[in-house]
Amino acid sequence: IQIANSIGAVPIAVTRTSAKKSALLDAGADYVVASQEEDLEARLKEIAREGVRVVLDAVGGPIFTRLTATMSRGGMLLEYGGLSPEPTPFPLFEVLAKTLTLRGYLVHEITGDPARLEAAKRFILDGLAAGALKPVIARTFPFDKIVEAHRFLESGEQFGKVVVTV
Template sequence: MEKIIARAVRFHQIGGPEVLRLEQVEIRQPGPDEVSVRVKALGLNRAEVLLRTDRYIESPQLPSGLGLEATGLVEAVGSRVRGFAPGDAVSVLPPTSMQEQPTHAEHLVVPQVRLVKNPPGQTWAEAAATWMQYLTAYGALVQVAGLRAGDFAVITAASSSVGLAAIQIARRVGAVPIAVTRTSAKREALLQAGATEVIASEEENLRSRLIDITGQAGARVVFDPVGGPIFEPLTATMAEGGILIEYGGLSPEPTPFPLFEVLSRSLVLRGYRVYEVLEDPERLQAAKDFIFAGLADGSLRPVVACAFDFEDVVEAYRYLESNQQFGKVVVTL
């Protein structure tokens, strides 16, 4: 068979966006359980920034590929593949390892278990802005925390793609989403996105505002990718038996352990990764069902902040790291 040569995003040294390069790589033919995909769009994530700067859960083996999400058209399928055919519009679910299965390339060969068909009418940019964030937020809020109607849910980094997904999911189950963002610049946009309340943490007293909003009840669920000093006001205003789910570590400052608050309120501080969902077939199917239903009824609406061309991937990451975006930064091919 004819070899496929395609461009892929790679880096040969640790550093900022400027270390990224578009390099030609050879794409193999799909194996029996694999699918070949011609990529049409990519979604960018903070995890890719962490890998590139060697602060991720795995270290890059240089030269390294990059990427957790992609969407595109099926070009060929392996002999044992069922349910997918050439021409299908599909999205690639995040791999367990970016080192082994990076997604930032013009062509990919992907195991069929990591593919989902795109809903009818969904644009490429919307598809690239769907699965990482909704899987992450659903697994944490619904499957781990058991978020339910009437719960207060505090969502930090609320203008990120995962933060916005969390707001929508909280609304869909009848909970009360409280968005925490750094400044008031995105307040109105967050309210329009479904947040019941918005707190600008650099302009307001986070602890006082949370007490004003939640009263004696406190917030039963906190969903945070930041860590650092924010742990103290967050845990100080949580409900008895509440759960704080940490899914990041963006703060460069130390994260204090709020011993007194944990003891006095019987709090749960829980680390979480989306792979808990991806590696459990039953949990993954439940998440897919919820997400497809939400996309169909309009309660889940992917928010695309900006789309860049593939050739401008360096600028796309610079924009992501500027913290200006509201929603998902997407690269189109």
């Protein structure tokens, strides 16, 4: 959300329920859609009438086709996770009709390339210095509570990062 705001994008957060809606709005999301409580496609089409241009998805699974259905012609979806235990269907006709780009992303493509890593560091450091980027810490655990930290992370209750101190 902070990165989207810092580059002038309109951040739309999609979450399963409205439990984190106020936190997402407070964090700078322009819109929040609760996918288990609202019609995701209808709501995104209402917000982005021309379609969503860029989608960042960490979940995959059945929501994948619903997300591509809301995308604009020439849009790009970056998949950076696979949190859903269900298969992720390939939306062939949406991809063809809208000439979508579907791309996998792993952080190693940046950390393994010195020039890209330096550019990423500069972007983050500049954003921190300008106040556009501010770390959001959900909770901090000492290393000897790593199991508790992992259980908290798995609960999905956190908003922000879980930090383990050594």
